[in-house]
Amino acid sequence: MSNTDLEIIVEDPTAPEDDSPSVVSTRTVEIIASLVLLALAIVLGFDNWRTGIAWDSTGPQPGYFPFYLSVILGGASLYGLITTFFARSGSSDTFVTRAQLRRVALVFVPTALFCLATQFLGIYVASFVLIAGFMRMVGKIALWKSLLTAFVFTAIMFVTFDVAFDVIMPKGPIESALGR
């Protein structure tokens, strides 16, 4: 009835190794995150205190509500910081291994570059470069397939947003040369 002989298999040749060494422990990241949140709470709390946290004739001043939220945020972060700091065991798990970090950087760096490129080249050119480059460099997919996929996808996006739905996207020199 159902054809289980038909199997779908997808390989992942660049998968991160399982025995890769740890770069940083979850505990360390939790402490850093708590410190950052605490600092944020202090900065925001101070800014709101400056805006005014008291009452005037029309009710609470604009800083009132967010000031107390910063106090709550600060308190919770401080609690997190102290408990993580004094917790002896259990939280020394690996946050990320070296191989995993490499793979994450493999996506994150191109994404950041893509955002930068969007600012100067417009979103369509940047997306063409990102898709084609990523498929070719990271996925090791044949060049013609990468270029074709990137072109087709970018074209679909252009037609959907710019032509059919009239949503204006950032554009660069190439689009203006083509008169769009």
Next chain:
Amino acid sequence: MEAFGLLMHGFAVLMTWKIISLMVVGLVLGIFVGVLPGLGGPNGVAILLPLTFTMDPTSAIVMLSCIYWGALFGGAITSILFNIPGEAWSVATTFDGYPMAQQGKAAEALTAAFTSSFIGSLVAVMLITFLAPMISSFALKFGPPEFFAVYLLTFCSFVGLGREAKHKTVISMALGLLIAGIGMDTVSGNLRMTFGSDNLLRGINFLVAVIGLFGISEILLTMEERLALRGHAAKISLRTVLKVWMDLPKYWVTLLRSSVIGCWLGITPGGAIAASFMGYNLAKRFSKDPESFGKGRIEGVFAPETAAHASGTAALLPMLALGIPGSGTAAILLGGLMVWGLNPGPLLFVEHKDFVWGLIASMYLGNVVGLVIVLTTVPVFASILRVPFAAVAPMIVVSCAIGAYAIQNAMFDIWLMLGFGVVGYVFKKIGIPLAPFTLALVLGSRAEDAFRLAMIGSGGSVGVFWSNGLVGTITTLAITLLFWPLIDRAFTAVARIWRPTPVTT
């Protein structure tokens, strides 16, 4: 039976070719989103939201809610065929669904999953049809103190009932509320927390945050894992479908139980994930033969799928009736309502009848059409997984960027999205839940307005939150829920003192 007449009117609103085709497009996109790893219901809806900006609200909500139904259906496909839950709420479906596929019963498992999803949603939609108008007409009497009390109840129940560490939920929520407050203050017109930046004047749009938190961070997380997969291809024949349907009446207890659990957990902000596990566990506990669960029992597919869908659908009830979303995706749909110029809350039922009843009717119709689509097109969607992730990942990144930019036409938002992506990645890895953050971000300014209006009305006395029976009950309930873990512990301790363990002589 006023609701019934209005519902019929809703169907009449929908019966145009334009809306029906948008529905099909939404469902197909949704299934796609549900099947692909690294995308889910909330991301899909958030990324595709900009598409709807130029539509009228009814077409827009029909398309978006269909994306949501599609994503709910799609999650089951990968769980059963590949043992990979496309969504967190389909984890429980893998327990029995994948063994069934291994035994060559993939088609039965898929049919069971889709059918029970359909039944779950249907029960929840019926609940919405009759309950939502009643709740909203009751809520019309609410003033600012009552609304703030309801918001407080929502936030407190997340902290008190959530399974994550309490201080992490509090962090997530306080941060969300703070970020919602950035920019121009709606009451006084003062600037808050902008630090002189022009880009922060507009405030941080919550959709940009959601796209970063869910979309970008999910890509980063997915890359960490081994992406190889191995699974079964399946084709559903009409005979299989009929065979499973003939057997349905045998499982009515399981279906009913899971529907009730799902509806309940969907309305309270517990969510589809908890519902699917609870549905599964209860089915197992009440079964005459619990040992056979996990080895490919069809009930093990019925139970979690019914519960997950009932809860995913029921999450829209508080959103429609009170303007409070019961889940992350509902929060995003709520954001959509605001973009289209509708004011979520009880007034929606009075001021925008066409819209509300069109949406409710679309839930019925969308689920029927969805069921037909998934039953007939499973092989196509299963083969999407053959597409290498190296091709899918950059496309998702581009879609996220387009979505983030389109909301306010601001380049700054693309950078914000990237920032939120990193925040989401770190938060997910250290166990800070993102759902309270999303909820706080979307409800933040309205909760603050309600609070300030209530305080102005009372001249600064907190007593206003206990000024009448209704608001007092809600506020007390909220505070009880907030401290529920402590109260629970105290009760246990007291019980131990009163009933000391019998000493054996």
